Amino acid sequence: MSSAWQGRTAVITGAASGFGLEACRIAARRGMHVVMADVQPQALELSAAEIRGLGAQVLPFRLDVSRAAEVEALAAATLQRFGAPHFVFNNAGVGSGGLIWENSAADWDWVLGVNLLGVAHGVRVFTPLMLAAAQADPAWQGHIVNTASMAGLLNAPNMGVYNASKAAVVSISETLYQDLALVTEQVHAHLLCPYFVPTGIHLSERNRPAGLAPAAPTRSQLIARAMSEKAVSSGKLTAAQVAQFVFDAMDERRFYIYSHPRALGGVQTLMEDRMQQRNPTDPFKERPDIGQQLRGALRG
Secondary structure (H helix, E strand, O other): OHHHHOOOEEEEEOOOOHHHHHHHHHHHHOOOEEEEEEOOHHHHHHHHHHHHHOOOOEEEEEOOOOOHHHHHHHHHHHHHHHOOOOEEEEOOOOOOOEOHHHOOHHHHHHHHHHHHHHHHHHHHHHHHHHHHHHHHOOOOOEEEEEEOOOHHHHOOOOEHHHHHHHHHHHHHHHHHHHHHHHHOOOEEEEEEEOOOOOOOHHHHHHHOOHHHOOOOOOHHHHHHHHHHHHHHHOOOOOHHHHHHHHHHHHHHOOOEEEOOHHHHHHHHHHHHHHHOOOOOOOOOOOOHHHHHHHHHHHHO
8 A cells, every 4th residue: 555655745734743743754654755844943843854864855844824824835835846745634733721711812813723724724725736636637646634633523521612623623524525525536535533642732832822822821721731631641542553544544545533433432422412402411421530520620
């Protein structure tokens, strides 16, 4: 399968860490050209040097995915250097938590800007380039992978702004799949919904733009941060394994990519709540100790 990727081009956002960096490593090992986009200049420089060391041609590109013009510039630079990309990984993301009414306007702007608009801009800017390449060559194949989260399917408490951003990515991706099917058999959409995997997302605040600086964190936000850090850092599955799942799904033309399929039980319960018009099920039903701990901390 891997030889099919030889000489093709990958565009990866959030490329300097987590799933993005691991996907860059796999792409390089498969003989691809790699466009590495990230908001962190120093981390990007170091990561680009590593990927070049694997023998890949690399185009590092510093950008903020929430800004339309910067994603457009990324596409123009990619086209000029390598032509239309065969794999676009709209992967950059940031984490945020706390009770939903305690998220500031700046929190909403930052999280929706990166997690939702970053994906929307990637889809809007790169899909036409891929469709044009497909039209010009009947053998051409392309893949767009959007990173959402199990959070976008589960709506867990105390992380509302993040849930909302990821639910929107699920919606965009499922629609993209259907829209592409109307016009082509050569460009494919995929949706990545990871659960808790050690990626560094709990350290997102370090990349927050100065103009969207947070207020002093509330109690619920501090609790959410601590729980997220614990859950993410104790994840048994690695970011490298999840990146491999992405390539497997592209090879198999599989749309849904889950890191933890067992978590789908919660998704089924939520769907049944909706269909049976019953009130949302307690998310801590299986782990009442955690629910009790969280309620105690928030009410204490």
